[in-house]
Amino acid sequence: MASSVGPSRARKVTLRDVAQLAGVSVATASKALNGRDEVSEETRRRVTEVAERLAFTPNTLAQSILAGRSGTVGLLTNDLDGRFSLPILMGAEDAFGAGQMSVFLCDAREDAIREQHHLKALLGRRVDGLIVVGSKTDPRPPLGSKVPVPVVYAYAPSTDPADSSVVVDNVRAGRAAVEHLLATGRRHVAHVSGDVSYSAARDRAAGAGAALAEAGLDHVGPVRYGSWSEAWGRAAVAALLDADEPVDAVVCGSDQIARGVLDALRDRGVRVPDDVAVVGFDNWEPMISGSRPGLTSVDMRFQDMGRRAAERLFAALDGSDHPGVEAIEPRLVVRGSTVPEA
Amino acid sequence: MASSVGPSRARKVTLRDVAQLAGVSVATASKALNGRDEVSEETRRRVTEVAERLAFTPNTLAQSILAGRSGTVGLLTNDLDGRFSLPILMGAEDAFGAGQMSVFLCDAREDAIREQHHLKALLGRRVDGLIVVGSKTDPRPPLGSKVPVPVVYAYAPSTDPADSSVVVDNVRAGRAAVEHLLATGRRHVAHVSGDVSYSAARDRAAGAGAALAEAGLDHVGPVRYGSWSEAWGRAAVAALLDADEPVDAVVCGSDQIARGVLDALRDRGVRVPDDVAVVGFDNWEPMISGSRPGLTSVDMRFQDMGRRAAERLFAALDGSDHPGVEAIEPRLVVRGSTVPEA
DNA sequence: AGCGTGCCCGAAAAGGGTTTCGGGGACTTT
């Protein structure tokens, strides 16, 4: 007879229902369920039993409205399809999930209008704080001064240094790559990077250059900027080898470029790592796992960055965060493309 | 003197504040801001002006508690680091974002305990519905019968056929791959796939086999199951060519395997697509963009799947969804690995 | 027996917004 309307339209069971069925007042029911000691064991038992039977779940909305804190956080990303925001998001989810926070996810797609729209919705829902995830390392304008909750920027820092930001350290990453190459005996280091309009490309090159300079060296040829693609890596190798300068190492602006470089070197019969060592950035699984030999790469620790952003947001919530830009230290992962595999 | 505590601890401005400052009652303020016509234009103007000035944002929590609908949905994923959940999630975010829904993101990491924990939290927050995203196409146990809101399963269907599920059609995808190969004149089709414990691997092989059978053909050799990796693709090519049976096409269980197959064929001097055609599945950008030649692949349309799941959830919300499993039709994307590029 | 003392429990307010309903003021009509 299908007397119930729809699949699951049962009115939500409320504390009043529980109280009524247990024969106590709502106040008592509340106290019983929340473990307050102003209630007898016998009553508590009866109330909890009824709550269990009705599958009662306290309405967090009502609790939030009362407490003035919602226990929710907004995660405002601009790059949901990208590689960077996802691990960050995971790290944040991780850090929050441990506690009692729930996470609102919003993708603004690099659109400032959409971002403001989402921001407004989140503030309406009374999020306790916000994490803003960028898609590039280049600084971005802050959300606006009128945001009444703490904000932490991840990956892309705010242009305002007084905001809280957590970023990767591209300069240091470039330095780490070169220091590893120097330590393993390389002296002729070329550099193939991505789009020069990205600060990530320029910063990594700057770090690499600085490390070379400290050893009294310089890049072989100019830093070759191009695009963040395998095709560019392959094309760059052609140009590099045709230039006929000795090269025993290539620093690549990303793992994808490195993959192209590796493939092109293999095509040309150049042995890796014997003749030329190759280093990438990001330690990106899909590129790493298939490459021959395994690609040495600088891991930017996106997930830790997300976790750290969440931690700082927590700190900001109880006022113990001091704002500013914090850099995550990159971590070199050595594989067969720079050191012969055992 | 820093009399304010913390960076932005201003008490939230409430409707009462607006009303007071505008010299009207809360009731009138509410009506003015919500466009109800029981208020004079003059009053409305004054109220909106004050609201604007105070940056008043109505407390959605309070509205929700009253309306009995929160305007939020839970997105319960198990594979936040994976390739599948993300586009699904984007599609869903997309479909919701258009309206007034906000999305709670939770990653259960394949852990049933954690899933239940998140579920409870989401129900406490009175989500209006749930989308559950799996990490494999294999059916999964439903959340539980006691869930008082509509649920749509995406990618991994519920084992209960009476639940609402949106899945990819792997059989059809396998068929599409083979039909394309047959249409372009191939007759000797080998099949290299991933982990046999995945229904995705088996279903794609089944679809491919069926299409071959209809043409009076069969796979060259057995379907070679292995792992979802480039390395396996390379290894399989070695075995395949050593078997010394004629092969003019290889269907690969994933783009990653296909990438390995392409690389190994190139190493061995086999021309693609002239001598052998290669097809992959998933149309996964990172693998596609770098491959030589461009990889023909069957796009499973994850994003559309996510969007569809969101649409069905909407339908379920107003009772117009009829449950059951719905399959998304895959789409073949032809590139240079099966047809010579112009 | 009377008084004091705990122990449980319930009434009520709070929190922010929406909605219903009634009332008051101004304007029109006779």
Place this chain on the structure above:
DNA sequence: AAAGTCCCCGAAACCCTTTTCGGGCACGCT
């Protein structure tokens, strides 16, 4: 001028939970 009508506005209830405060009841002590 009195009566009727219409238009705005405000008081109050409601949603669900927590918390404070006061009251009632039983028991012990003198």
